[in-house]
Amino acid sequence: MKKNIEQARERMKASGFKMTPKRLDLLAYLFEANRYVSAREVAEELRVSHPSLSYDTIYRNLNDFAAIDILETTELDGEMKFRAACQSGHHHHHLICRTCGKTETLDVCPMEWVSPIKDSGFEVEDHKFEIYGRCAACQK
Ligand SMILES: [Zn+2]
Ligand SMILES: [Zn+2]
Ligand SMILES: [Zn+2]
Secondary structure (H helix, E strand, O other): OOHHHHHHHHHHHHOOOOOOOOHHHHHHHHHHHHOOEHHHHHHHHOOOOOOOOOHHHHHHHHHHHOOOOOOOEEEEEEEEEEEEEEOOOOOOOOEEEEOOOOEEEEEEHHHOOOOOHHHHOOOOOOOEEEEEEEEOOOHH
């Protein structure tokens, strides 16, 4: 957790963002939560410690941090959700629970099976693959 914050601080500095007590608390909450949360959930959480922090500021901060890869985003049921980016360093995908926002690692990449792309002449730069459902705990 401390390491995550340090990495985030470095990345922010490199991109010209200042770490403030508000941003620190925002990131600490996301690293702690370790699941997809909406900006509204973050706002509710921070309202106690930072009553002056507006929803718009929180939303903007979340998007800024996503842009510099401190957070990852996904759209769940029409709402943008944010989560601390994985630091595993190896390529993987996620199973995402729509109920609680928790993710599980999927250690296979379907790109390996999409062979027709190779013949199309298309140059792949990036890809996304997410599986949505309900985790074991949320099925009970
Ligand atoms: Zn991951
Ligand atoms: Zn769940
Ligand atoms: Zn992949």
